[in-house]
Amino acid sequence: AQSVTQLGSHVSVSEGALVLLRCNYSSSVPPYLFWYVQYPNQGLQLLLKYTTGATLVKGINGFEAEFKKSETSFHLTKPSAHMSDAAEYFCAVDSSYKLIFGSGTRLLVRP
């Protein structure tokens, strides 16, 4: 069965610092992987996705993620955090048209 693990329920960074949110997955087949962001009282917005091809995926708002098959990881990064990045972030893997979500990471950005 596929699963997703997000390390760290809360991550706190200073404005301008590197953002690194960790995601590991388990999948018996080549995975489709996703990162979503959720702002307060809103639904989830797709940040980026990995399907096939290039392992470094660029998304919206300056985020990117790298698919590493050997490490079964899909960590999300952003070189310089902005106050507006404060939100909940979810990693997910596709399981036959159903998404398996991680438990989420709350990103706090300190001024």
Next chain:
Amino acid sequence: EADIYQTPRYLVIGTGKKITLECSQTMGHDKMYWYQQDPGMELHLIHYSYGVNSTEKGDLSSESTVSRIRTEHFPLTLESARPSHTSQYLCASISQRGFHEQYFGPGTRLTVT
């Protein structure tokens, strides 16, 4: 990008009442989903549909029911609301042209008193 609408956005209702949460999408997507999101953030799939007159239960057992009479409409119903149903409910659908990415509505935050 898909347009998915959920109404109401917020609902406070008393125990025992029947409620229906509405979800509609305008893109003609065949596959639609309902998730329940607890205050601790984790999302759980409670229902999904792969087309008209097709509905399935998700991974998390739920006392709610769904129907899919029209492609664009996927309402969720609670026959008798209880405080344990207090949660956020998110609706989503998949684009036929994409790679299984789901597009989400804004959610309904339900409080049962």
